[in-house]
Amino acid sequence: MLSRVAEAIYWMCRNVERAENIARFIEVAHDFALDMPGEEHGQWAPLIAVTGDAPVFQERHGLATEESVVNFLVLSEDYPNSIARLITVARENARSVRETIASEMWEQLNELYQWFRRETRGGQPWHAPSDFYRAIMRESALFGGITDATMTRDQGWHFANLGRQIERADQISRLLDVKYFTLLPNPGDVNTPVDDLQWSALLRSVSGLEMYRKLHHEVTVTEVVEFLVLNRRFPRAISHCLAEANRSLHAITGCPVGEFSNAAEQTLGRLCADLAFTDAKTIIGLGLHEYVDDLQRKLNAVGDGIFEAFFALRPISPSSQTQSQTLASGLTQSQSQTYA
Amino acid sequence: MLTCAVPCQRLYQATAEPEGGFLTQLTFDNYATDGFFDEMFDENGRPRPAAVPLVDRIRSLPEGELLARQTAIERSLLQMGITFTVYSDEEGTEKIFPFDVIPRIIAAEEWAGVQRGLRQRLLALNMLIDDLYHDQRIVEDGLIPRAVLDMADSYRPEVQGLDPPGGIWCHITGTDLIRGADGKMYVLEDNLRSPSGVSYVLQNRALMKRSFPQVFATTPILPVMDYPARLYDTLAHLAPEHVAEPCVVVLTPGVYNSAYYEHSFLAQQMGAQLVEGRDLVVQDGFVFMRTTDGFQKVDVIYRRIDDDFLDPQVFRPDSMLGVPGIMDVYRRGNVALANAPGGGVADDKVMYAFVPDAIRYYLSEEPLLDQVPTYLCMRDEDRRYVLDNLETLVVKAANESGGYGMLMGPTSTVEERATFAKKIEDKPRNYIAQPVVSLSRVPTIIDPTAPEARFEGRHVDLRPYILYGKDIWVMPGGLTRVALRKGSLVVNSSQGGGSKDTWVVAVNSGMGGAY
Known part of the structure; x- marks a missing residue:
């Protein structure tokens, strides 16, 4: 298997899994906040701490509230570990290997991406946050199921x-x-x-x-x-x-x-x-x-x-040295971002 | 097998329904051919013989059915992610290539003639390219002026004297054909480099078979789905003889290329690896790809990147898409490239004017297919005529494609004509002009989501794909591109074009009338 293809598949799955887990954490925090009105603020800071990117968050948003945390972890287009970016990159990963994976896997991620973009077009999914995060968890689980059911x-x-x-x-x-x-x-x-x-x-x-x-x-x-x-x-x-x-x-x-x-x-x-x-x-x-x-x-x-x-x-051979430089650029870079 | 499974509708519950709940019945009752050649109806409004089964079927469909199928197909295309990239468009860079369910129908009898003509043309074009990169007899004998060759941007001195495997330069070709008001087919362009669009032919056919199974069951429509298998055979045929099981790959510029979907689709359908330049490496006179198990030798490359970007050591040094040293391996015969670098020289719009002469010169035959009369601005007489008649001509830049760098005389403004006149006088070699061919039309659904949905004629061209391996194979039909804007003659996807399925229908085989 091509190294580039293997890497894209590996990161495609890491990115989907990461997006799913962020959705899980937020859904539970949201649900929990409803049980403890007045004390809900304490729920949100840990979600930022989990990522290891608390300094980035503080610089941009200051206090961790549901709104600021969702803006950061779900919607942000310039934070590489937001659900929005993770789904986008996972889809790009899938697109770059769609001849290798089953069509259904690509279609699942493509659909998830299109859906996410539609749902978040107007900003935060306030009307039914729980449904929104559960949908992400479900679609991610479905992606895993399709992967297991279709790939040799x-x-x-x-x-x-x-x-x-x-x-x-x-x-x-x-x-x-x-x-x-x-x-x-x-x-x-x-x-x-x-x-x-x-x-x-x-x-x-x-x-x-x-x-x-x-x-x-x-x-x-x-x-x-x-x-x-x-x-x-x-x-x-x-x-x-x-x-x-x-x-x-x-x-x-x-x-x-x-x-x-x-x-x-x-x-x-x-x-x-x-x-x-x-x-x-x-x-x-x-x-x-x-x-x-x-x-x-x-x-x-x-x-x-x-x-x-x-x-x-x-x-x-020394004649082809430029090759190893290109490997470290392009898509690879966006794939291999990990938590700080 | 094509992978066209119906994508699941789960996430689309809220938005999947077509806007409005109206039912519109589309009929041909008020359809007018407006004096153009119509591919489906003759000048008296009667369906042409090959179109009868489809017209009957459409007439018998329940109310709203045809529109529902049109909408369903468009949704499938988006969900399957069958999209192309529009370069000028910042926001939402992916669009589906609009598709219209009404096919363009050609009688098999007529098609047989077109096929013969295309075979002849391709044979001569390959001989022309081979000659231009060897002895240049056709130039020595005075049929093509040396100046034409010297000024062709697509001429590659780097491959002068090179012998590609089997002497074939263009393995995959997508000739553009148009039909004029006189009902005759004309060759418009040869597209000898990396013609795209064949994946749309295959997807369109798969979607159409799902939408009109009854018509396919009762009408002998020539199949196109064997293209990937034939393409694979053509490519495998190029491998060095001693290689028993050649490793065939498709080389793409990458995921952001406008035709990326096609590259990945073809690789998948052929069971070949899809590679980018960075996956390949030259070592010890061979090309290898980097795999998780180490380096693996590559024998045949179907490259979908331009000559310029293929090898930074030979062509553009700033190319990040290609493979350094690959041309050297190619020269040694250790890897085959399709199409051969340099073949674009016969694709030059000035060179085009000399193709009929080339057919006579190499084959001692009269050309079987007509081509569009072409004025070369480099000739004084032609240039004067062009400058005097700009408002009736189409002017094209010799080295542009995709419908860019063009002047449509009849719809142009005074300023546009002045700009082009200046360009022509500055660089005459760069421009050619042709009379406006009033392209034939096919009924097309207009405003499919509005209550006033209806059929109107829209202009089309046709791109059959031709494979040249052991012998020359012409796809029955090809990609019909349609100019969706009313009255427009520009079919390019970058400028408001869409596509249709193309049916080559055997009328007299006994089944046609049975429906």
């Missing part, structure tokens, strides 16, 4: 899955970090039934509340961390996502799981092993924030490793 399980699909799973793991870790920080300033509160409403909202934003309740009836921090970080079976648990990503990565190289043939496999393999052999108490003991920080650093290293191993192929 060859390299193309594995790059798609790799992008999707790594992005999902990354988003969950960010969400956990920020919520933990706002909810639990005092480490002594761990393992007491804390603010049930808040933690339920967190679980809901990853569609996990119902699945969590099947396992645990009470919401405790240890069990939430256990569920969202270490659970091997819940599809939005970090451990599950990374195990999936690891499988796809090895399917691409043909190297058996448990061994490694490049830096991405090495880093991701270690990370998976660590997640498999740790427990929630240890994580909380170390400090969840420190743990998540470290995890994100490693995920970035995995991303860099993927780029080096598959996308940054350079010619050997």
Whole structure:
């Protein structure tokens, strides 16, 4: 598979997944704000903190309110991680590989894009915000479903899955970090039934509340961390996502799981092993924030490793040196933007 | 198989319905041919024999049905993202290429003659190009003035003496044909470089089969859907002989090119890789593409980028679209390019005037197809005539395409004519002039979303696609472009043109009358 095509597929899926997660976070914050009139402002700042782009936000908007956060995270045309930009870039990614992916995948993103542009033409989707964000989540899920139902399980699909799973793991870790920080300033509160409403909202934003309740009836921090970080079976648990990503990565190289043939496999393999052999108490003991920080650093290293191993192929002969320069320009640049 | 699945309507619930709930019945009762040659009706208003099944079908459709199909097709095109880019348009740079459901119909008997004429023409054009890049006998023998060759922008001295595989220069051609008031077909342009539009032919046909299955079931309409397979064979045929399973790729300038959709569509339909210049690299005398498994050798490139941008080491040094060193590989015969660089020389609008002579010169045959009489402003006599008759002529810049750099005499203003007169006197070689051909018309739905929706005649041209590999194959029919503005003769998509399906219908095969 062409390196450029593989990269576009990988970023197409990361961008869609990122857009979906932003929609999830906002939908839950919006819903939560309705339960706590008067205190809703506290809900919005964490959404900005999640992105790691708080300084950019503060410079442009100052105070985090529903209006300013939605302007920034949903509608902004000059913030690369707004839903508007993510959907646009994902569609451009799809367009650049539409001969490789199934037509239905392209059509799904094209339709999502056209719909989003129509819905936001008049500014913020105030009339039914919840419907709006749910539509994005649904369309993203549909895109994932179409991807899984139409693509041959060859390299193309594995790059798609790799992008999707790594992005999902990354988003969950960010969400956990920020919520933990706002909810639990005092480490002594761990393992007491804390603010049930808040933690339920967190679980809901990853569609996990119902699945969590099947396992645990009470919401405790240890069990939430256990569920969202270490659970091997819940599809939005970090451990599950990374195990999936690891499988796809090895399917691409043909190297058996448990061994490694490049830096991405090495880093991701270690990370998976660590997640498999740790427990929630240890994580909380170390400090969840420190743990998540470290995890994100490693995920970035995995991303860099993927780029080096598959996308940054350079010619050997000196006669064609200009080629490697062009690879770093153009679309590639807009695709590989990551959070600061 | 074409991928024309009906896109789901989910997100369109609120806006999908055509504006207004009216039902309009379209009829041909008040349709007037207005003295033009009409492709569907003769001068007495009777359907031409090949058009009878369709006209009958349209008459029997339930009220509002035809308009509903027109609207449904337009929606499908937008949802499938079958769009082109308009360069001058900042906002909303993507548009669908307007499509009209009423096809242009040609009798198979007439088509057979056109096909023979196109084969003859293409054979001679290839011999002409080969000659111009070798001994230039036709110039030595005085049939084409040396000045014409010297001043042709599209002449590429870099390929002088080069022998492309099989001696073929133009593997994919899209000749523009027009029909005049006299009912005769004329060649207007040869388009020997990278003619676009064939993807619209295939998509149009797929949509039409869905809209009029009964007509297709009962009328022998010649199929066009085998084009991608034939294109692949033509390209694979060019591979160096020792390559058993050639790697064929389509080279596109990228996602922002106006014909990007077509590049990606053709690659997908052929099962070939779609590559950009940055995906390719020259190493050790071969062309490779960068893949996730390392470098992979490429044998045949269907390139949809112009000569100028192909290789910065040979042509424009500032090109970011091409592949440095690719021409060197091509010269060594280690990669095949379609079409061969330099073939555009026979596409020059001045050179066009000499094509009938070239046919006689190389083939010792009379041209089977007519072409439009052409005045060359470089000739003193012609120039005087052109300058004296600007208001009745079409003046074209020799090196422009896409309907740009043109003066439409009859609809021009005094100032426009003065500007062109000045340009002609400054650079006579740069301009040619032709009488205005009053293009034939086809009934077209006008104002489809308004209560006054109706049929009116609109002018059309025709671009059949021709493949030259082991032998020459002419697509039955081709892309019918239609000037949607009333009275307009300019069919280019950049200037208000749309398209129609083209049906080559066998009238006497016994099935035609059965409907």
